[in-house]
Amino acid sequence: MFKYTCRKCSYQTDIVQNLKTINGIFCCPECSSQDLLKSPIFPAEGKIRTFETGATRDTESSKLDFEGFLSPLVLERYARYLHKHRIQSDGKLRDGDNWQRGIPKKTYMKSLCRHLIAVWLIHRGYVAKDNKGSIVDLEDSLCAVIFNSMGYLFEILKEKQSNEKT
Numbered sequence: 417m418f419k420y421t422c423r424k425c426s427y428q429t430d431i432v433q434n435l436k437t438i439n440g441i442f443c444c445p446e447c448s449s450q451d452l453l454k455s456p457i458f459p460a461e462g463k464i465r466t467f468e469t470g471a472t473r474d475t476e477s478s479k480l481d482f483e484g485f486l487s488p489l490v491l492e493r494y495a496r497y498l499h500k501h502r503i504q505s506d507g508k509l510r511d512g513d514n515w516q517r518g519i520p521k522k523t524y525m526k527s528l529c530r531h532l533i534a535v536w537l538i539h540r541g542y543v544a545k546d547n548k549g550s551i552v553d554l555e556d557s558l559c560a561v562i563f564n565s566m567g568y569l570f571e572i573l574k575e576k577q578s579n580e581k582t
Contacts, residue, residue, distance in 0.1 A: 418456055424449035497559035515563075521571050528564035531557050 420435060421428045422444035429435065435442045435452070443450050456478070464472045502510050534544035534557040544552045 418454050421453045421455070422447060422449050423451040423453055493555060494559050494562055497556055498563065515567055516570065518571070518574075519567055521568055524564045524568040524571070528561060528568065531560035531564060535561060 418432075419428060419430045420432070420442070425444060425447040427444050427446040432442070434445060436445045436448070437443060438448065438450070441450050442452055444452060463475050465475055466472050498512065502512060502514075504510055534546075534552050535554065537544040538552075538554045538557060544557065546552050
């Protein structure tokens with residue numbers, strides 16, 4: 417949830433429908449300024465939950481909801497895909513986190529595009545094949561898209577972390 421604050425007249429709301437739009441841009445309903453500050457709403461200090469047992473904890477409204485954001489079905493299938501691809505062409509088993517050593521973004525992008533085309537072909541009812549001519553399935557292709565997207569994002573986030581340290 418976010419709070420919108422007009423920098424010009426200080427109007428505040430946490431309901432996006434309270435804002436007006438001009439040419440598709442959110443504006444202050446009071447002064448029509450487009451200079452709105454959008455900031456996350458965090459629970460007020462001292463706001464806690466009390467359970468039937470008497471135990472207390474902070475509210476969850478500002479905490480990341482990994483349990484809700486992620487699906488164990490998808491993560492398990494993704495892990496099975498990654499495990500299957502740990503076996504290299506020389507027969508050796510690579511570490512599961514090998515990709516975190518660094519792969520160029522260009523490499524991720526080329527692979528992402530190949531796998532996206534496979535997903536698209538399958539979605540349209542066609543057969544998709546890998547570079548060896550073997551038929552690929554939709555689940556594996558979707559997992560490959562996830563892998564390459566995550567890898568690309570990982571490289572971006574590593575760069576940001578590195579830049580923040582300097």
